[in-house]
Amino acid sequence: MENEVDGLDKRKAYILATVVYEYIATGEPVGSQALTQKYNLGVSSATVRNEMADLEAGGYLEQPHTSAGRVPSDAGYRTYVDALMSPEELGADERRRIRDEMRDARAQLDEIVEQSSRLLGRLAGNLAFVTKPQSDTQSFRYAQLIWIAERSGIAIIVTSLGVASQSLFELRNDVTPDDLTRLSNALNAHFAGRLLRDCDERSLSALTKSCGFGDDMAAAVRAAFVGARTQEQPGISASGAQHLLDQPEFRDVRKLRSILRILEEQRTLYDLVADAFDSPSASVKIGHELGSEELADLSLVTVPYRFGERAVGMLSILGPRRMPYARLLALASGTAETLSERLHDVEVK
Amino acid sequence: MENEVDGLDKRKAYILATVVYEYIATGEPVGSQALTQKYNLGVSSATVRNEMADLEAGGYLEQPHTSAGRVPSDAGYRTYVDALMSPEELGADERRRIRDEMRDARAQLDEIVEQSSRLLGRLAGNLAFVTKPQSDTQSFRYAQLIWIAERSGIAIIVTSLGVASQSLFELRNDVTPDDLTRLSNALNAHFAGRLLRDCDERSLSALTKSCGFGDDMAAAVRAAFVGARTQEQPGISASGAQHLLDQPEFRDVRKLRSILRILEEQRTLYDLVADAFDSPSASVKIGHELGSEELADLSLVTVPYRFGERAVGMLSILGPRRMPYARLLALASGTAETLSERLHDVEVK
DNA sequence: CCTTCGCACTCGCTTGCTCGGAGTGCTAAA
């Protein structure tokens, strides 16, 4: 039937949308009378009551207790996000303001990422976090092996986003500064422009040995590349936790503790967004979809940002399930866009 | 008189110490009866009551409201910390455990610092934070200028703790890779081993020009050194905020918000410990001594850690004024010691 | 003169109670 949305007839869908909208706005369970008074539904509260009972039976709404209003369930939010809400766009002035504020950060990768998480946290009024660009999706730019003594040195690797990773190495055989320069040049010539993850250990070893070096040097080179590849992996910049305190759902201090703990365990934070890397566009996880009882009344909005064609990191907003999804999606997308642009300022060409 | 401590006769001092001790232990205002029952004071509660009234008049104790027990004031805690409490030492097994846990971090400066803040936060059951080594107290080890194109390159600077800072530069005149190598060698020969803060801009420029380069190259070199000097300045690793939620003083959510905000503004966090750099040993700041009304019922314990002879950073514990000062000082000192040792693992010799 | 005892008083916290408001479900009529 043309009038159905997600298995709900038009009126049910509209009532569900209104309930979710109203609950997001007020934070209070919404009752049938309040709804008919505030929104022009064209039917009486008794009708709404019947529809609400159906929606509850269908799993879209819940009642905190008898004789209270209705509250959306995970499924209710899900339907709202997928089918009912109207997407928002940022206004031109908002875009401009985001761009201006991002300009405050110096052209350093870390600063730009941190600035975007601060900005997003403030704009969204929620906890925001941004993963640093996955270094294995960056490409290799330069290697430089620096001679310290006959049997030791420092390997420095520069990637397309300018992240220099450095590692000390020790050798079993003597080398000269010229040896290291020769090897550096060979590495640069052979790997320049490749993705870091495609600089596999075998060809690194092969190249090193073809320059006349032994296993020790090959191991040092491999270690340097592995270091560069994994270095910034779970680096995450988070910001805006204090906004969560404004939400009534955090009157309960235990909730808050879960959040703070998660904030400090970057590992967990990273896992939350990890599977968003599979999908190329924005993703929303609601309540239990986050896979943890502790986080069951939170939601997460995740949007990728790009370097060139490639999605290299994620901007996320974590907040109460009762969050203005359309608005936050727009804010996250806008920030992601600006962040993507600014990445070109730190690019090593 | 031999029996006086800080202007208090022996009995008053003992009662003050007991009140502070008991209040730290229980978190409840302590009354005269409770005190005489729990501790063997040898006098009746009425006497204690009189003494307490004196201590209150002297500004050492406060009453939350009439007919409640007494609570230490800033001055009361101050006297306790300075003169009354008995210092603690860590047991051998505790030291060992700290050392073991610090071994989990890889030999990378950032990881070691982060590990120590996590560890201290957990052991102290409070918010702990650790400043990264001030880079201007580190010494210069190596510079390497990498040729990218005729008029651009990357400058990499390695300090004694292995922090490689990198900066892109653009030139007005062409250079060759050999030019850059020559200049790198000159910089290494001239500045090796100096403190970064002693690599002043004038001598950098002079050296660059004496190698036959122009103002543009001199500016690039200066910028690289300034970048290295200021890079990690306010870098702070914090951990353990969730423990604060266990403290009864944070039932009030507004308190918590101040803390979270401060946590995110690394600037403020840094200011808190900044003047501790002047004193070579542990320092304790109590309540209003922190200089902010928001922080008035918190205290801060700060202990320096060293690289060689020099204090290069600070470990701090921020928690409720009602904190076990002696214990936390011992924990912070123990962690600082271990952190200092581990710094040698990342040293670039 | 300092210490102790006894006593009246204060104040905050907990418990129990009432009461109003908002909301529901059900039944019967339109």
Place this chain on the structure above:
DNA sequence: TTTAGCACTCCGAGCAAGCGAGTGCGAAGG
């Protein structure tokens, strides 16, 4: 199928009483 009416439920605010811990002070005691 929608609506009006009604009885019922439940939460939460507001209030009063009682309890307990503590104080200050005057009088008695060493």
